[in-house]
Amino acid sequence: MAEVQSVRQLPAEFIEALGKTYADELTKTVGGLKTIDVSKLYGPQFVAGPGALTTQAEQLVGGLGSYAPFLQAAQAATGPTAYQQYMSPYQQDVISTTLQEFDVQAQRGLPGLRAQQVAAGAFGQGRGAVQEAVYQSESDRNRAALQAQLLQQGFGQAQQLSQQQFLNQMNLAQAAPAAVGTQIAGLTALGSQQEARQQAQLEAQRQLAYQQAYQPYQATQALGQGVMGLISGYPSQTTQTITPSPSPLSTALGTASTLAGIYKLYGQGTQALNR
Numbered sequence: 001m002a003e004v005q006s007v008r009q010l011p012a013e014f015i016e017a018l019g020k021t022y023a024d025e026l027t028k029t030v031g032g033l034k035t036i037d038v039s040k041l042y043g044p045q046f047v048a049g050p051g052a053l054t055t056q057a058e059q060l061v062g063g064l065g066s067y068a069p070f071l072q073a074a075q076a077a078t079g080p081t082a083y084q085q086y087m088s089p090y091q092q093d094v095i096s097t098t099l100q101e102f103d104v105q106a107q108r109g110l111p112g113l114r115a116q117q118v119a120a121g122a123f124g125q126g127r128g129a130v131q132e133a134v135y136q137s138e139s140d141r142n143r144a145a146l147q148a149q150l151l152q153q154g155f156g157q158a159q160q161l162s163q164q165q166f167l168n169q170m171n172l173a174q175a176a177p178a179a180v181g182t183q184i185a186g187l188t189a190l191g192s193q194q195e196a197r198q199q200a201q202l203e204a205q206r207q208l209a210y211q212q213a214y215q216p217y218q219a220t221q222a223l224g225q226g227v228m229g230l231i232s233g234y235p236s237q238t239t240q241t242i243t244p245s246p247s248p249l250s251t252a253l254g255t256a257s258t259l260a261g262i263y264k265l266y267g268q269g270t271q272a273l274n275r
Helices: 013-033 052-059 061-065 067-076 082-086 091-120 126-233 248-274
Strands: 004-010 237-243
Touching: 013 126, 052 061, 052 126, 061 126, 067 126, 082 126, 091 126
Parallel strands: none
Antiparallel strands: 004 237
16 A cells, blocks of 8 residues: 655744744733723823812902992992982082172172162162162072082082093993903913923823733734744645555455455355355
8 A cells, every 4th residue: 555644734843942932921911911900091091180370260250250349330320310419518618609709790890880879869869779679679689699509519420420430330231241251261271381291291100101001912912923924935844644555464464354254144045045
């Protein structure tokens, strides 16, 4: 009979050793990956929180309601009697002094009127008395008009002051929260820049922690790629296993056993026919 040959393609011995080393390292590395606490790589410790500037801006939010007292003051400056609180405390003194001076000037006009009466021969007569009465009546009307004018001036000034107070308080009611809002916006912008820098630093720390945690796996992966490159680029070894042909003795023994079996079967068949 022909010989039986078994052929196997084996890598070079040093590549086979590297392959075993890679398998051992891969097993150990995969076991290590299972123990990695992922929360330490992606936890809230790597998220930047609000900085001091942002906190300060949040504390100023209450100042946006600072318009309230100014609005109340503006409302107090309206209404039919609001002018009274702006009347000059010296108005009555001014009016009294002015009227006294008017009375003095009015009295100074009487001598001249009486001189005219004397010249006309009417002094002490009815016509002279009528002239003095007319003069006094006109003086009284002028005095009343002057007093009314002074009162109207005081009232007008008080109204102007009341209106000006209303406008001033309304401007302050608008300006106060606007100023606070501007301050909040500035602090928020600066706080955002501060937090962005902090977040960048935390992200760099997270990347470092990630690289440190997975460095063994990456090194093992690089080793595997190197081994695969060697296997594909380095010639393999060929081994042969030859099975020898049977000897004449074993062949003869096999043939004899075969013939004996055939004869036995033949004999059994003949006996069956004779029956």
